[in-house]
Amino acid sequence: MGYDDVIPLIGDFGRYQKRIYFLLCLPAILCAFHKLGNVFLVAEPDYRCKLPHELSNATYHSLSRDDLNKSYPWDPLKKQYSSCLMFNENNEKIPCNEFIYNEDVYGYTAVIEYKWFLV
DSSP states (O other): OOHHHHHHHHOOSOHHHHHHHHHHHHHHHHHHHHHHHHHHHSOOOOEEEOOTTSOTTOOTTOSOHHHHHHHSOEETTTTEEOSSEEEOTTSOEEEOSSEEEOOTTTOSOHHHHHTOOOO
């Protein structure tokens, strides 16, 4: 007796089998949501120091190229302006107190909300 001979005897994929299949897959689906949620919720967006003269609603792209050159040191390893240092009035490098995040890609994430740095 083969597989095709047994299927008509035990019945097709009915309501009971669909219910059991759904109940068995439900924990796997919930686990996938839990595991993959961090990819979207904890993504670290680009950020820069908030300058003392900037308003609280300033955006990541609100500075001109000249302001970037005057305000932030160039990081040759990353080939971009420093995200954690800025120049003060005496042209000395100082650490940042506040940050402005780029919300273009990820929107508002847990990193922005709780000011986490997951480096």
